[in-house]
Amino acid sequence: MSSKMWGGRFSEVPSKFVEEFGAVIKVETRLCPYDIQGSMAHVTMLGETGILKAEDVELIKKGLAEVGKEIEAGKFVFNAEDEDIHMAIEKRLTEIIGPAGGRLHTGRSRNDQCCVDSYLYFRDAAKECQKLIVEIQKSLFEQAEKNFGTIMPGFTHLQVAQPVLAAHWMMAYFWMLKRDYDRLQSFLDRLVECPLGAAALAGTDFPIDRWSTAKQLGFKKPTENSIDTVADRDYCIEFASIAAMSYMHLSRLCEEIIIFASQEYKFVELSDDFTTGSSIMPQKKNCDFAELIKGRTGRMYGYLQAMLTMMKGIPLAYDKDMQEDKFLSYETIDLWQNTMKVMAPMVRKMRINAKRTYQAAAHGFSTATDMADYLVKKGMPFRDAHRVVGQTVRYCVEKDKTLEELALEEFKAQSDLFEEDIFEDISLEHSVGARKSYGGTSPEAVKVQMQNAEKFLDDAHQKLL
Numbered sequence: 001m002s003s004k005m006w007g008g009r010f011s012e013v014p015s016k017f018v019e020e021f022g023a024v025i026k027v028e029t030r031l032c033p034y035d036i037q038g039s040m041a042h043v044t045m046l047g048e049t050g051i052l053k054a055e056d057v058e059l060i061k062k063g064l065a066e067v068g069k070e071i072e073a074g075k076f077v078f079n080a081e082d083e084d085i086h087m088a089i090e091k092r093l094t095e096i097i098g099p100a101g102g103r104l105h106t107g108r109s110r111n112d113q114c115c116v117d118s119y120l121y122f123r124d125a126a127k128e129c130q131k132l133i134v135e136i137q138k139s140l141f142e143q144a145e146k147n148f149g150t151i152m153p154g155f156t157h158l159q160v161a162q163p164v165l166a167a168h169w170m171m172a173y174f175w176m177l178k179r180d181y182d183r184l185q186s187f188l189d190r191l192v193e194c195p196l197g198a199a200a201l202a203g204t205d206f207p208i209d210r211w212s213t214a215k216q217l218g219f220k221k222p223t224e225n226s227i228d229t230v231a232d233r234d235y236c237i238e239f240a241s242i243a244a245m246s247y248m249h250l251s252r253l254c255e256e257i258i259i260f261a262s263q264e265y266k267f268v269e270l271s272d273d274f275t276t277g278s279s280i281m282p283q284k285k286n287c288d289f290a291e292l293i294k295g296r297t298g299r300m301y302g303y304l305q306a307m308l309t310m311m312k313g314i315p316l317a318y319d320k321d322m323q324e325d326k327f328l329s330y331e332t333i334d335l336w337q338n339t340m341k342v343m344a345p346m347v348r349k350m351r352i353n354a355k356r357t358y359q360a361a362a363h364g365f366s367t368a369t370d371m372a373d374y375l376v377k378k379g380m381p382f383r384d385a386h387r388v389v390g391q392t393v394r395y396c397v398e399k400d401k402t403l404e405e406l407a408l409e410e411f412k413a414q415s416d417l418f419e420e421d422i423f424e425d426i427s428l429e430h431s432v433g434a435r436k437s438y439g440g441t442s443p444e445a446v447k448v449q450m451q452n453a454e455k456f457l458d459d460a461h462q463k464l465l
């Protein structure tokens, strides 16, 4: 007979190599504190319902606490032989307290146990991700405050479009990240039904009290269907999709930083500690870390793709395929969290070159729309105004001039509606200042936006304390 916990039925066991191939134990050690917490709640309930005798319950609790201490102290040995932490912890419990340890698993299965562990872990991990998102938001907010008056070109098609405040550009990422924060919140708000007690798939014939374990572990209620409960990995996929989308946001910011830090733009400069040099070209200052984040987006999307594919053909309820959720979820979480830890200080220490951004906006005809609007206000139909301004821009390109450098006669040659006040209307400051619509780029509108952002940060701070 095999010495495995499930060994009764077996005369042969997998080789060491095959055993390692199937084991998740070394990957999921982060679940240990949650496994102990779940077992504590379970055994408490077994006592409350009279399924186990009070002495056994006390003994098991003491033993579990002991195992918990060993794990915390780094004394616990994780062996592939034990397959997963659930079996390793139960085995060690039984070594410490004797046969009573074998009663802990009454009325549950590893199938519901691994789910409850994951739920508890995800709860903490998602909150940690929210904290890290807020850190990046704070860096963006600080930059927006510091560079409030700075004007830069806004782009479409990566061609200069209209002038905007640099603060407005940076706050665009703030709100993207707020959506990621909110998505995590709604993920957490739905992770409130306790899987424990679904057992292997069919529930149990022991008179367990699922409401007790749910309450003890901070859930609102037990899940409704035991088959669905143990067959479900939606929460892993959902988390991976939130992470993938947020990573896409971070990647876009990195791409802009890389472009804007180039010689040709010189809008921003990363601090030395977030760049690297070249082994051959002494002049280089490369945005390696931003590039790596952008590059790792592929991995991040891969985790989501892998999980979706892993689940697509699994007949109900639990199949071992689903153990892959551990590897993929932890890689997702670690990559996302580590990236955010790099991102926040990288953004915070970035310098904006206000002179360059201003020049680029001025040289890119970014106020051409304002010029057309000027003509419209003087009575010209917008289509005609568009043509006149287009011709003026062409004239400037030929003469190598900016709009502001034209003389009034040159304007008048394009349309006699132009008067001295055109110079005011095509200034960058006027263009930015005029866009007062809610959410627009005028200093007043951006101030409102930043006040709302500050409110969000205050609320998030209270919630995450």
Ligand code: ARG
Residues within 6 Å of the ligand: 024, 083, 084, 110, 111, 114, 318, 320, 322, 323, 324, 326
């Ligand atoms: N280590 C397993 C996992 O993470 C736990 C569930 C095992 N259940 C089973 N029926 N073999 O998926």
